[in-house]
Amino acid sequence: MTKRERFLNALHGRPxxxxxxxxxxxxxxxxxxxxxxxxxxxxxxxxxxPDLATEVTLMPLRRFPLDAAIVFSxxxxxxxxxxxxxxxxxxxGIEMAFKIDSADKVARLNAKDVVERLxxxxxxxxxxxxxxGSGTALLGFGGSPWTLAAYMVDGGHYNQFAGLRNLYYGDxxxxxxxxxxxxxxxxxYLKMQVxxxxxxxxxFESWGSVCPGADYVDMSLKWIxxxxxxxxxxxxxxxxxxxxxxxxxxxxxxxxxALSLDWTVDMRAAVQxxxxxxALQGNLDPIFLNGDSAVVRREATxxxxxxxxxxxxxxxxxxxxxxxxxxxxxxxxxxTVQNHRHAxxxx
Numbered sequence: 001m002t003k004r005e006r007f008l009n010a011l012h013g014r015p016x017x018x019x020x021x022x023x024x025x026x027x028x029x030x031x032x033x034x035x036x037x038x039x040x041x042x043x044x045x046x047x048x049x050p051d052l053a054t055e056v057t058l059m060p061l062r063r064f065p066l067d068a069a070i071v072f073s074x075x076x077x078x079x080x081x082x083x084x085x086x087x088x089x090x091x092x093g094i095e096m097a098f099k100i101d102s103a104d105k106v107a108r109l110n111a112k113d114v115v116e117r118l119x120x121x122x123x124x125x126x127x128x129x130x131x132x133g134s135g136t137a138l139l140g141f142g143g144s145p146w147t148l149a150a151y152m153v154d155g156g157h158y159n160q161f162a163g164l165r166n167l168y169y170g171d172x173x174x175x176x177x178x179x180x181x182x183x184x185x186x187x188x189y190l191k192m193q194v195x196x197x198x199x200x201x202x203x204f205e206s207w208g209s210v211c212p213g214a215d216y217v218d219m220s221l222k223w224i225x226x227x228x229x230x231x232x233x234x235x236x237x238x239x240x241x242x243x244x245x246x247x248x249x250x251x252x253x254x255x256x257x258a259l260s261l262d263w264t265v266d267m268r269a270a271v272q273x274x275x276x277x278x279a280l281q282g283n284l285d286p287i288f289l290n291g292d293s294a295v296v297r298r299e300a301t302x303x304x305x306x307x308x309x310x311x312x313x314x315x316x317x318x319x320x321x322x323x324x325x326x327x328x329x330x331x332x333x334x335x336t337v338q339n340h341r342h343a344x345x346x347x
Contacts, residue, residue: 003067007137008199011236011257011279013312019304020067021337022139023330024202024240024260025320026060027072030289030327033059043088047073050123057128061136063327064334068137068199071125075143075204078185079152081117082109086156099155101163106178114185115192122196129197137200139238140193144205145182145227146220152178161210168219183223187230200236202260203227209243221250228255238281242319245270252278263318268306271313279312284333286317289325293332300336 001009007020027034034056037046046052056072076086076094085097100106115122121140129138150161168175190201203224211219228237240260241251248270251259258279261270265283274280284303288296300315307313315337321330 002135003065004135004137004199007067007314008236010312010314011200011238013277013279015311019313019315019337019340020137021315021334022066022068022070022137023060023064023321023333024070024317026066026070027056028321029323030321030325030330031059031063043074047077048120050120050127053120053124054127054131057124058131061132064330065338066136066334068139069128069132070139070141070202071121071128071193071198073121073124073141075141075148076151077118077121078114078142078148078182078189081114081189082111082181082185084109084152086151094151094156096151096156099163100149100152100178103174103177106174106181109178109181111181111185111188115188118189118192121189122192125193125196125198138198139200139202140190140196140198141202141204142186142190142193144203144208144220144241145179145186145223146208146211147204147206148182148186149178150207150210152182161207165210168215179223183226187227190227190231194232194235200238200257201231202238202240203256205239205241205244208241208247213247216244216247217250221247221254224256225254238279240281248273249275258312258314260316261318265318266306267303271307271310277312279314280307280310281314281316283316283318286319286322286325289317289329289333290322291326291329293326293329296329296332297336300333301340304337304340 001017006016009016010020053072057069061069087095089095150164153164154161208220236257238258238260239256242262245261245265252275258281261282263283263285284300288299
């Protein structure tokens with residue numbers, strides 16, 4: 001069984017010989033080869049240049065025997081393609097060129113021809129697919145409509161995203177107009193990723209936790225469901241909604257094939273209540289990779305033991321890997337998952 005087959009079988013609940021493992025935000029500042037490349041190219045240049053994006057995507061695969069690669073890009077390519085550029089500040093964090101704070105600015109967002117504007121992502125996916133061959137899974141991704149809208153309305157500044165929440169409660173029609181444009185653009189973008197060779201798509205719902213629980217479905221999940229519904233039938237989508245595992249049944253109702261859980265969730269409890277047929281992904285606290293590899297081995301083993309016998313588990317972090325991650329600890333993580341699955345034969 002190839003790594004690609006193993007990964008997709010786990011997503012679909014079919015038998016696997018080993019627990020698949022990959023790492024969210026695989027490439028980044030913890031890799032010296034990435035830091036060296038960043039000395040010569042800006043982040044946005046890396047994203048927009050297919051050859052460079054391919055190189056960054058493959059960096060962790062050259063070091064670690066991961067079962068899947070995720071294309072190097074950023075969720076904010078969608079706002080930019082709609083007409084709202086972004087940049088990374090020297091002091092850290094992101095900044096949008098302007099805020100979407102009026103009906104006129106929403107009207108100026110252009111959801112047409114997004115695929116053409118983001119052709120560089122498709123080109124990178126095709127290059128990575130060629131380099132990986134048929135043995136390793138390839139993931140595309142995008143931000144959820146609500147998360148994208150949060151950055152677009154509040155300008156990239158985290159303030160509990162009060163601007164977007166006020167828009168929802170104060171002007172429901174304008175809110176829906178904005179979300180419709182984002183969802184249309186995102187749907188076409190993700191379909192393009194499927195056509196370019198992605199085996200699965202991960203949707204990142206980073207800011208669902210600022211939604212009041214009673215309105216979470218209307219604010220966010222209905223739009224995710226619309227996007228997933230626009231993809232080919234039964235195409236596997238992994239939904240990561242940080243801080244919202246208590247909405248597991250609502251998350252499952254979006255049509256996602258797998259739910260990716262953050263590190264605050266007890267995986268043993270999640271296995272007991274996950275809706276039938278859904279896969280689970282997660283959920284090591286990424287901060288463990290900043291420290292001693294012995295701790296990584298212990299904590300990864302604890303998670304593996306907690307889901308022992310559950311056939312639809314993909315090992316991953318509970319959030320993106322941090323810049324301070326130690327390479328020896330990442331190696332220890334991958335080895336621990338492999339050794340555990342080889343020893344038990346019961347992922």
